[in-house]
Amino acid sequence: MTAEPVPQVLNSNGAWCWFQDERALVDPERRQLVVGSIASVAGKDGERRGGDLDLSVVDLETGDVQVVTLHEGFESDDHDVPALWLRPDGRWLAVYARHKTDDHTYWRISEPHDPTRWGEEKVFDWSELTEGRHVTYSNLHELDGRLYCFVRAINDDPCALVSDDHGDTWTFAGKLFEREKVGYVNAYARYAEGPDGLHVIATDHHPRDYDNAIHHGVLSGGWRHDSTGAVVGGELFTEPAPNQDRLTTILPVGSEVGGVRLTHAWTTDLRVVDGVVSAVMTARADHPGWPEGAEITGPDAVRDADGNDVPVPDLRLVYARLGKGGTWAVHPLAAAGPGLLPHEQDYTGLAALDPYDPDHLVLSTPIDPRDGRALPHRELFRGRTEDGGASWAWTAITEDSGVDNLRPILAPGDPAAEHLLWFRGTMASSQRFDCEVVLRSAPRIADTTTPDAGETR
Numbered sequence: 001m002t003a004e005p006v007p008q009v010l011n012s013n014g015a016w017c018w019f020q021d022e023r024a025l026v027d028p029e030r031r032q033l034v035v036g037s038i039a040s041v042a043g044k045d046g047e048r049r050g051g052d053l054d055l056s057v058v059d060l061e062t063g064d065v066q067v068v069t070l071h072e073g074f075e076s077d078d079h080d081v082p083a084l085w086l087r088p089d090g091r092w093l094a095v096y097a098r099h100k101t102d103d104h105t106y107w108r109i110s111e112p113h114d115p116t117r118w119g120e121e122k123v124f125d126w127s128e129l130t131e132g133r134h135v136t137y138s139n140l141h142e143l144d145g146r147l148y149c150f151v152r153a154i155n156d157d158p159c160a161l162v163s164d165d166h167g168d169t170w171t172f173a174g175k176l177f178e179r180e181k182v183g184y185v186n187a188y189a190r191y192a193e194g195p196d197g198l199h200v201i202a203t204d205h206h207p208r209d210y211d212n213a214i215h216h217g218v219l220s221g222g223w224r225h226d227s228t229g230a231v232v233g234g235e236l237f238t239e240p241a242p243n244q245d246r247l248t249t250i251l252p253v254g255s256e257v258g259g260v261r262l263t264h265a266w267t268t269d270l271r272v273v274d275g276v277v278s279a280v281m282t283a284r285a286d287h288p289g290w291p292e293g294a295e296i297t298g299p300d301a302v303r304d305a306d307g308n309d310v311p312v313p314d315l316r317l318v319y320a321r322l323g324k325g326g327t328w329a330v331h332p333l334a335a336a337g338p339g340l341l342p343h344e345q346d347y348t349g350l351a352a353l354d355p356y357d358p359d360h361l362v363l364s365t366p367i368d369p370r371d372g373r374a375l376p377h378r379e380l381f382r383g384r385t386e387d388g389g390a391s392w393a394w395t396a397i398t399e400d401s402g403v404d405n406l407r408p409i410l411a412p413g414d415p416a417a418e419h420l421l422w423f424r425g426t427m428a429s430s431q432r433f434d435c436e437v438v439l440r441s442a443p444r445i446a447d448t449t450t451p452d453a454g455e456t457r
Helices: none
Strands: 008-011 024-027 032-038 053-059 065-071 083-086 092-097 104-111 114-118 122-125 136-143 146-152 158-163 171-175 189-194 197-202 214-220 223-225 248-251 260-273 276-285 295-298 301-303 315-322 328-337 351-353 360-367 374-384 392-396 404-410 417-427 433-443 453-456
Touching: 008 053, 008 065, 024 083, 024 417, 032 083, 032 092, 032 417, 032 433, 053 114, 065 092, 065 114, 083 136, 136 189, 136 197, 189 276, 197 260, 197 276, 214 276, 248 276, 248 315, 248 328, 260 315, 260 351, 276 351, 315 360, 328 360, 328 374, 351 404, 360 404
Parallel strands: 189 260, 374 404
Antiparallel strands: 008 433, 024 032, 032 053, 053 065, 083 092, 092 104, 092 136, 104 114, 104 122, 136 146, 146 158, 158 171, 189 197, 197 214, 214 223, 214 248, 260 276, 276 315, 295 301, 315 328, 351 360, 360 374, 374 392, 392 453, 404 417, 417 433
């Protein structure tokens, strides 16, 4: 078996959330990879670098790395990383927002073919629309020939800005979905471009506050469609926007997958490759929810109001693939262990779908998917399927690590090579972490090896 290449450290202090895309992108002509991250006050040189919004620019021919800071001291929060877009004129666009601490979407545009030099920062002010309730996240996608930036904004619903000049200027497009707010925020959405339009999967609310289902639809031709192609709601971005639960529900609340009842689902990743639409989701397995007055006392400890221990969630990764007629096949993927953070019991190490191979993904878990062993830290595993996701063969990418390996990204832009990014270290919260960003790049070759062990069904 061919050994995995040694990872290269790109940034000694950095991490990212998973509701912004693309977080990493390759320019195949210039042989450059760019990945965004945020530095933490708890990381290396945090007293000086904490909150810096960084881009790591990698020369894929030489391996040279240059870290460029888009905004010094922006905010020590992994939700703030930029979405990246490579424009037709060779300039890079980076769009970013703080984590519900202001009402601004920020953006900068690089010099032609040079992501190390950037123009002035510009700002779109949402405050008249949000009534000062702030915004989060940036997702850049082309839809019907126009560039959109999807933002969690008005009423904490998914909304969009639109640009007809490749990101030089932005105007408000409208709301994508809307519903009565429950708890912290509304839908957590992931997006993926396909030949038939822009695909989206979304939750109802935050899994901490609500027993979520996961819903899927396609945006195209100025309309929303469910998985069957049926139109949902009125014209796109006109009022009122529909509730996302009117789309096709991929993972209903209480679904039994792999012999366990799943609840409190969350969106993890979405890709459309060669017409194949795939999604990864997380959910709690056989978890009744917290009793009233429960107190989280540690990573694996929760007590009820009487001081008795109650079970923490047993988190699972679930794979789904869209079939003919708009039906979804849903399969167990892997155990994801307990929550990553004591106060965020639904956080996992996550998974990344391959942008060029619909039968390949990479995931992070503290449970070895080959044999079910509990591991000291979250490790990365490569999964391959030959039956549409019903079963998976696994190969370890990292082993015997001294820290967690988290939130992998398989960067698009270069079909000839695999560019796998992740960050490794320790996280206390989304604001305080001590992690470094790493990269493994390798040419794509036909997979003729047999994984070292294990197949899951």
